[in-house]
Amino acid sequence: xxxxxxxxxxxxxxxxxxxxxxxxxxxxxxxxxxxxxxxxxxxxxxxxxxxxxxxxxxxxxxxxxxxxxxxxxxxxxxxxxxxxxxxxxxxxxxxxxxxxxxxxxxxxxxxxxxxxxxxxxxxxxxxxxxxxxxxxxxxxxxxxxxxxxxxxxxxxxxxxxxxxxxxxxxxxxxxxxxxxxxxxxxxxxxxxxxxxxxxxxxxxxxxxxxxxxxxxxxxxxxxxxxxxxxxxxxxxxxxxxxxxxxxxxxxxxxxxxxxxxxxxx
Amino acid sequence: xxxxxxxxxxxxxxxxxxxxxxxxxxxxxxxxxxxxxxxxxxxxxxxxxxxxxxxxxxxxxxxxxxxxxxxxxxxxxxxxxxxxxxxxxxxxxxxxxxxxxxxxxxxxxxxxxxxxxxxxxxxxxxxxxxxxxxxxxxxxxxxxxxxxxxxxxxxxxxxxxxxxxxxxxxxxxxxxxxxxxxxxxxxxxxxxxxxxxxxxxxxxxxxxxxxxxxxxxxxxxxxxxxxxxxxxxxxxxxxxxxxxxxxxxxxxxxxxxxxxxxxxxxxxxxxxxxxxxxxxxxxxxxxxxxxxxxxxxxxxxxxxxxxxxxxxxxxxxxxxxxxxxxxxxxxxxxxxxxxxxxxxxxxxxxxxxxxxxxxxxxxxxxxxxxxxxxxxxxxxxxxxxxxxxxxxxxxxxxxxxxxxxxxxxxxxxxxxxxxxxxxxxxxxxxxxxxxxxxxxxxxxxxxxxxxxxxxxxxxxxxxx
Numbered sequence: 001x002x003x004x005x006x007x008x009x010x011x012x013x014x015x016x017x018x019x020x021x022x023x024x025x026x027x028x029x030x031x032x033x034x035x036x037x038x039x040x041x042x043x044x045x046x047x048x049x050x051x052x053x054x055x056x057x058x059x060x061x062x063x064x065x066x067x068x069x070x071x072x073x074x075x076x077x078x079x080x081x082x083x084x085x086x087x088x089x090x091x092x093x094x095x096x097x098x099x100x101x102x103x104x105x106x107x108x109x110x111x112x113x114x115x116x117x118x119x120x121x122x123x124x125x126x127x128x129x130x131x132x133x134x135x136x137x138x139x140x141x142x143x144x145x146x147x148x149x150x151x152x153x154x155x156x157x158x159x160x161x162x163x164x165x166x167x168x169x170x171x172x173x174x175x176x177x178x179x180x181x182x183x184x185x186x187x188x189x190x191x192x193x194x195x196x197x198x199x200x201x202x203x204x205x206x207x208x209x210x211x212x213x214x215x216x217x218x219x220x221x222x223x224x225x226x227x228x229x230x231x232x233x234x235x236x237x238x239x240x241x242x243x244x245x246x247x248x249x250x251x252x253x254x255x256x257x258x259x260x261x262x263x264x265x
Numbered sequence: 266x267x268x269x270x271x272x273x274x275x276x277x278x279x280x281x282x283x284x285x286x287x288x289x290x291x292x293x294x295x296x297x298x299x300x301x302x303x304x305x306x307x308x309x310x311x312x313x314x315x316x317x318x319x320x321x322x323x324x325x326x327x328x329x330x331x332x333x334x335x336x337x338x339x340x341x342x343x344x345x346x347x348x349x350x351x352x353x354x355x356x357x358x359x360x361x362x363x364x365x366x367x368x369x370x371x372x373x374x375x376x377x378x379x380x381x382x383x384x385x386x387x388x389x390x391x392x393x394x395x396x397x398x399x400x401x402x403x404x405x406x407x408x409x410x411x412x413x414x415x416x417x418x419x420x421x422x423x424x425x426x427x428x429x430x431x432x433x434x435x436x437x438x439x440x441x442x443x444x445x446x447x448x449x450x451x452x453x454x455x456x457x458x459x460x461x462x463x464x465x466x467x468x469x470x471x472x473x474x475x476x477x478x479x480x481x482x483x484x485x486x487x488x489x490x491x492x493x494x495x496x497x498x499x500x501x502x503x504x505x506x507x508x509x510x511x512x513x514x515x516x517x518x519x520x521x522x523x524x525x526x527x528x529x530x531x532x533x534x535x536x537x538x539x540x541x542x543x544x545x546x547x548x549x550x551x552x553x554x555x556x557x558x559x560x561x562x563x564x565x566x567x568x569x570x571x572x573x574x575x576x577x578x579x580x581x582x583x584x585x586x587x588x589x590x591x592x593x594x595x596x597x598x599x600x601x602x603x604x605x606x607x608x609x610x611x612x613x614x615x616x617x618x619x620x621x622x623x624x625x626x627x628x629x630x631x632x633x634x635x636x637x638x639x640x641x642x643x644x645x646x647x648x649x650x651x652x653x654x655x656x657x658x659x660x661x662x663x664x665x666x667x668x669x670x671x672x673x674x675x676x677x678x679x680x681x682x683x684x685x686x687x688x689x690x691x692x693x694x695x696x697x698x699x700x701x702x703x704x705x706x707x708x709x710x711x712x713x714x715x716x717x718x719x720x721x722x723x724x725x726x727x728x729x
Binding site for chain 2: 017033186193
């Protein structure tokens with residue numbers, strides 16, 4: 001038996017360099033290189049490790065503009081066997097619900113699968129919702145905040161899931177969606193040979209019309225997104241304030257008052 | 266004496282910026298030199314933090330008149346005791362001199378001495394330009410980087426600090442302020458005094474400002490890791506890469522054990538198969554770097570190398586560089602001294618082999634790594650081998666000189682390699698250097714005991 005593994009990939013700007021347009025409340029995507037969302041690298045590495053152990057194929061899926069193919073090529077270099085890009089103007093402006101709906105539609109079109117791996121969140125949106133929503137649309141269980149894959153067999157997976165102050169060991173039969181944290185593994189570097197090969201590899205592009213037998217187009221993109229962002233506020237950095245007291249007791253009194261005001265004493 | 270000097274200094278610099286209490290001056294007494302070889306600092310010194318070159322000029326005039334030793338201090342990241350005050354005197358810390366401006370049209374940054382490398386990089390990047398070399402710790406200050414002609418890993422393509430400094434403002438030990446060079450790419454007006462001061466390690470003047478050449482926006486970079494099963498295979502690959510017309514930003518030689526140790530130190534993991542590695546950073550357009558990468562891949566496999574790995578993402582490139590850069594930090598606790606011997610690049614393999622033989626002879630552990638394309642090899646003598654330190658050092662230096670090299674490629678002479686400088690440099694060269702020093706600093710007040718040992722010169726010469 002060989003497993004069919006799907007990995008959800010998002011192309012994001014390099015978050016360490018990207019600039020934020022505070023006035024318009026938007027990320028200036030042109031200010032930094034685009035790359036695979038760092039958490040998705042862990043998801044991909046987890047998928048490749050399962051494949052190496054039990055055999056199978058890894059399919060990387062991303063929804064995004066044409067240049068998101070760059071991220072998918074990187075996924076191919078890092079061990080994915082196939083890459084599919086969901087690209088259409090109709091998909092643009094999607095919130096997490098419309099995104100999940102579209103991704104789930106594409107996964108249905110792929111046919112049966114055993115495991116879907118995804119990263120716990122993306123560094124640009126930071127919602128952490130897409131994985132679970134995809135699982136709901138596909139009506140499969142999801143394991144979230146997975147920090148360790150303890151065991152994987154031909155029909156089930158055992159993971160450690162981090163739930164704030166507790167760690168749960170969970171066993172789940174396939175099919176399942178597994179959302180991983182940074183702790184699950186250290187993604188390896190791609191080899192130069194694979195990287196060069198991936199630069200020439202085919203990326204399958206699926207447009208909206210390729211999915212009409214599965215999805216309802218009124219539920220995708222901006223039209224299918226109930227989320228409304230009314231305002232984005234960038235918190236201003238607050239500088240340190242200092243006060244100098246000539247009388248030590250006067251200073252202590254003010255410190256105590258301030259602490260009491262904040263409910264700390 | 267101290268009290269009187271402090272009073273005079275208070276006429277020049279605000280009181281708050283003159284430190285005399287032991288607990289306040291403590292952090293100004295050392296640099297990053299390994300403890301076993303570190304010079305012993307005086308505890309009897311005054312730390313002054315001037316804010317401009319005029320104040321420095323007045324301090325130096327005072328010191329020259331009173332014959333007080335003066336020790337200029339930057340970020341304190343030196344490895345040869347250059348900033349350590351060894352005689353009672355004044356430490357001038359440049360930390361408050363932080364003004365910096367970028368002249369985009371001339372591709373120039375003008376930075377005061379106290380600007381750190383990290384601050385320079387940030388300002389330059391914000392201006393949409395780049396400063397390609399990475400000459401050391403990002404906490405190092407411009408004054409120190411220029412005074413010590415710092416090198417670093419990225420010298421292969423662009424050169425060392427000297428290649429980027431186009432002008433300096435310097436205060437002489439006698440108090441005069443000189444402006445040398447400028448925003449100029451060509452300048453043949455008289456002897457080049459600026460280049461004489463660059464690399465003089467704070468012995469000819471205090472550099473207060475530098476005019477630094479910049480490059481257009483940072484190029485696309487790619488980091489390759491070339492694993493090999495033997496040092497010989499790895500190092501013999503280096504000249505082949507360079508003679509094929511590939512000019513990497515950096516080309517580093519590292520060994521598995523050290524990369525693992527450094528990675529662990531950082532909480533990272535180094536899990537690439539192979540005993541030794543070349544780390545190659547390529548820069549240019551995306552097409553150029555991938556084209557060069559393909560050629561390097563070919564060379565590597567012809568030389569018996571293993572599968573080549575590539576880091577394209579900035580975070581992955583940074584991790585590799587960080588692991589490489591932190592080998593020194595990971596070894597520091599157990600290390601007695603670090604050398605930076607430099608030979609003609611094609612001889613680096615021979616030098617590494619000779620160091621291995623020396624290690625074997627003395628049953629010592631001598632880890633080596635370095636800037637392979639520059640012929641610049643770092644070898645550590647460990648604390649456990651301290652009883653054999655002098656012999657090991659002497660043999661490594663002899664081997665280096667015999668291969669046409671020098672005892673230091675980037676760290677400098679400072680206060681801990683003076684004896685060796687006198688041993689391996691021709692007497693005439695030493696005589697000329699002393700002559701120059703006397704011309705600039707007739708009373709030997711500026712960083713005495715650094716590079717040259719004027720007072721003990723006679724003794725050192727007779728010793729040879």
